[in-house]
Amino acid sequence: MANCMVFHTQITSIMEVLANAAVAEICKLVDDDYAVFRLEMSQSQKENTALRRKLQLLELKVSRERAERTMRERVPGSRPSSVKILDRYRGMARGHLTGGHSSFVKPAGRNRWRDDQSITVDEGSGTSTKDVIVIEPADAETAGPRVKLEKAEGQEDPRHSRNIQTGAVGVSPIATEDSTPAPPRTQRSITEVSGMPNAVFKSETDKETLTHRLLHTGSDSERLGPLGCPPAPGSEYFPVFHQSQVHSRGDGDGDTLDTGGDDPSCSYTTEMDPGNMLLSLETQTDLSRGDWNRYSSSVYSEGCLDKKGEVIVVDEVDGDVPLTWNADQTHLGGHSQGRDFLDKESLETNPNVATHSPLHAFRDRNPVSTSMGSSNSHSRVLFNQLLNSKDQRAQAQGGGGTSGNSKEKPFLCMFCNKGFSCLQKVEIHQRVHTGVKPFSCTQCHMRFAQAGNLKIHQRVHTGVKPFSCTQCHMHFSHSSSLKRHQRIHTGVKSFSCPPV
């Protein structure tokens, strides 16, 4: 009995010691994490403070310049271009862009540079997807109360976008604009340049700058052009190709190239799918930027966004950072063909397309992309993202890669390095990556990369269902659908359809 007591006491003491040790360990972990967290917090606060200071400096500078300019001009009715733009916004603001998120608006009088105008930008929304512009127009007195130009997520206003596009040329750096993501499926509007002040004044050497530069309305060398890329809800960007070219449709005009062997209703064109084409709000010309623009036009002129709303906004960021490929490019980056393809074949001029890359959209997915500095590398990173997403599916379906294929497949996809038995197969396969869909339905605007798929698709219009179940009345347009259906009779399900 005494032994039991002693044993019990020992056990208790041991458990106590263990418990204490565990508690100490936990406390230590918590303390460590807390210290790290505090450190990060303080750093962020420092950054915010610095940015805020820079913002204020810029506001002062701008207001001073503005005052000087106004003093110089002194012409009634004539305003600097930026003011004209702002006036344009004012009209829109009356209609659509007011209301909501007023908490982001600072008092209008704060950043006054003239008593007839003020612009207030939200300083504290470095990570916010909502930028707020408060504009007090020159005729604010007649226009009524101060106009708040606000644009929040989900508020889409193509008119707004258009106006911003047209007006962006002369936008002064302070004329900040906000951006709104297009809904994935509508794909019809986009993007304004967002002038998130935090972004504007970020250090250019700061990695984070890359994630904000698309919001930057700075000098020509740094400004991203008329378009910005809006954060989609959840701080995700939809990849977008901006395409402003006019495309001929394949149904009946002279641009149609009949393949002859295909279904008569199949048009072989190189056009861009209007359905898939992002509406380019304006001609987004910026000759200073480029490679991806060119590429996106020459190769990615279509299919750059799939029906799931996969949109790529490719941004051109100046710089000369060496090209870097995704580290996880097991089947793309490692293959020189892909680079060559991008480097010499595709990067031809297309001044009509301006592209924007929301680097931070991919940063989360691909840390390497954050180190991208050059337009080429940025574009490629984004491009890789697209390729990856498609490759993954392709690999899932086809096995991918040359390894493991017993048959000789000497023709390699330049994008994913997958091997094929003949050249045509590769060409067809590469449409997966390029998005080229030469076969368009004349009865709808669907486009297909393969003629056979178009042919099958057209059964939708003709109503032809050549595959009928022998055991029931069902008919199917897809053979696979019939096959799947017949499993009901033969396999998994035990019930059977009575013979017709």
Add this chain to the structure above:
DNA sequence: CTGGGGACGGGGCCC
């Protein structure tokens, strides 16, 4: 469970 699109492999035909 069906409808329908994407993608791939295989086979036939032609040069």
Add this chain to the structure above:
DNA sequence: TGGGCCCCGTCCCCA
């Protein structure tokens, strides 16, 4: 005979 081209069947996936 081999390559290019076309068609078809099939699988997978998503809505």
